[in-house]
Amino acid sequence: MKQFILLATGFLFTVNAFAQEKLPVIVPYNVYNYRDLYLDSVNRHTALKPILHEDTSALYQTDTTKRSWFHRKLFKEHLFEFRQPDYNVFIDFLPDLQLGKSNQNKTLWLNTRGARVQANIGKKFYFESSFFENQGMFPVYLDSFVARKRVIPGQGEVKFDPGEVPGESYDYNYVTAFLSYTPNHYLNFTLGYGTNSYGDGYRSLILSDVAFSYPYLKITANLGQFQYTSMWSQFMDLATKSFGQAYEGIGYDKKWGVFHFLDWNATKKLTIGLFDAVIWPDADTSGRKRGFDWSYMNPVIFLRPAEYSTGSSDNALLGMNIKYKIFSKTTVYGQIVFDELKIKELLSSDGWWGNKWSAQFGFRSFDLFKIPKLDLQGEFNAVRPYTYSYSNTRTNYAHYNQSLAHPMGANFKEILAIASYTYKRWYIRAQLNYANYGLDDPATDISYGQDIFKNYIKRPGDYDIRFGQGVKTDFLYGQGSIAFILNPKYNLRLEASAAARREKNSLETNQEFIFSLGLRSTFRQFYYDF
Incomplete structure (x- = not known):
């Protein structure tokens, strides 16, 4: 990794040496300034993330206050900045140091040391790479997740033996580029090598950034009011092998995905996006190698006919994303995804198990009560049982033991609200989630459709399949944080946070309250609200 960063940085210093034009910095939007796109008077394409943009705000600025090097690096600048007329390079050290306590009589901590390199050559090339080395001790409910899945949510695998007692500290790495x-x-x-997200909501039912990094190739075309994207990705199936088996020289089973997304700014206020995807295994259940299927390489194609023409039963999905600006500072949005559907069965209302779909509706409001940067987001998500699952994990809609869509999997309804307020360098955020879902009964081997890593063969029946079937469970999660932003360039901040989680059903009640303090940085967003 070090050699790669040094080579890339050296390359940037040697090209285009004679260019004279002062070019802007090319950087990606982050989760905090996506709001600018929604407040723009022009209808922007906001569904596909990350989004690159030109930043001229800090180009060749001179610090007239004559502050010390330490003050500038702590509060105003990147750790290292190389600005030239034809290229820009930024290097940052990214700590995430937290100390906390759980009411389960457990001390929590996180020790993350990260580094990021960002660079652009002119307006055409942008490069970014980040690496994080982590050790941490997590709340009890996350220990339970790690024990089952062997991964830290969104951050990859830990070296965890099945016989090891959950609750010990974990060591793991996280890389993007x-x-x-x-x-x-x-x-x-x-x-x-990272994640992508399709949609305007906090959650995405089409493709989200919940899971771990994966390699991808993405081609995006912008033609007037249309934006069209084709993406090819490779995913990992951890469910079929243990950690030891994977490292005996054969690795984890792989699967492939192809995604198309057409986003149309139909009017100044309305945007309609159409989505399709296919997931297929690298090898079938007998071990016969298939590899990358070149029939899916055509970037302009309807995937369902291609999937049918291969004579295979690959996992195909169709979806739609809609955004409408009802007021200058309020936007409503929604999604619908069809994993499998028969119109006749849908209209019959008999609850046929194969009607697998998910839906979302939400809104974003900015500058509430005319208070600058006081924002509110509300969202409803519903996913039918067995959606995103398949007859085997090699073809389900998942990567690294996490869903590629919603972190709760399927068979649930969820409502959430997020409020945030920014004042100068202060940032306050509050979130509340409520969900109702049906879990599998541990006393039986029947799948009720919430766990997308279980096949749907052992289901309770073909009809009368309803939301929340199984062990009916109520989920409540609340989280609040207050932060003082030391350096907005890489979001270095002092942060205090409190979270409460309750999961209740007829079998048990799990409650946990967590409080933490920390020195944090980066714009990464991890989803622990499940």
Whole structure:
């Protein structure tokens, strides 16, 4: 990794040495300034993330206050900045140091040391790479998740033996990187190792950034009011092998995915997006190698006919994303995804098990009560039982033992609200989630459709399949945080946070209250609200 960063940085210093034009910095939007896109008077394409943009705000600025190097680096600048007329390079050290306590009589802590390199050559090339080395001790409910899944949510695998007692500290790494090439106003090519997200909500039922990083190639075309994206990805199936088996020289089973997304700004207020995807295994259940299926390489294609023409039973999904600005500072949005559907069965209202779909509706409001940067988001999500699952995990809609869509899997309804307020360098955020879902009964081997890593063969029946079937469970999660932003360049902040979680059903009640303090940085977003 070090050699790769040094080579990339050296390359940036040697190209385009004679260019004279002062070019802007090319950087990605982060989760905090996506609000600017929704407040723009022009209808922007906001569904596909991450989004790159030009930043001229800090180009060649001179610090007239004559502050010390330490003050500038702590409060205003990147740790290392190399700004030239034809390229820009930024290097940051990214700590995430937290100390906390759980009411389960457990001390919590996180020790993350990270580094990030960002660079652009002119307006056409942008490069970013980050690496994080982590050790931590987590709340009890996350211990339970790690014991089952062997991964830290969104951050990859831990070396955890099944016989080991949950609750010990974990050691894990997290890496992202991508190279973006924009030859002209109409095209962008991105080769990356990270995550992508489709949608305007906090959750995405189409493709979310919940799971761990994966390699991908993405081509995006912008033609007037249309934005069209094709993406090819490789995913990992951890469910079929143990940690030891995977490292006997054969690795984990792989699967492939192809995604198309057409986003149309139909009017100044309305945007409609159409989505399709296919997931297929690298090898079948007998071990016969299939590899990358070149029939899915055509970037302009309807995937369902292609999937049917291969003679295979790959996992195909269709979806739609809608956004409408009802007021200048309020936008409503929604999604619907069809994993499998028969119109006749849907209209019969008999609850046929194969009607697998998910739906979302939400809103974003900015500057509430005319208070600048007081924002509110509300969202409802519903996912039918067995949606995103398959007859085997090699083809389900998942990666690294986590869903590629919603972290709760399927067979649930959820409502959530997020309020945030920014004042100068102060940032306050509050979140509340309520969900109702049906879990599998541990006394039986029947799958009620919430766990997408279980096949749907052993289901309770073909009809009368309803939301929340199984062990009916109520879930409540609340989280609040207050932070003082030391350096907005890499979101270095002092943060205090409190969270409460309760999961209750007829079998047990799990409650946990967590409080933490920390020095944190980066714009990464991990989802622990499940």
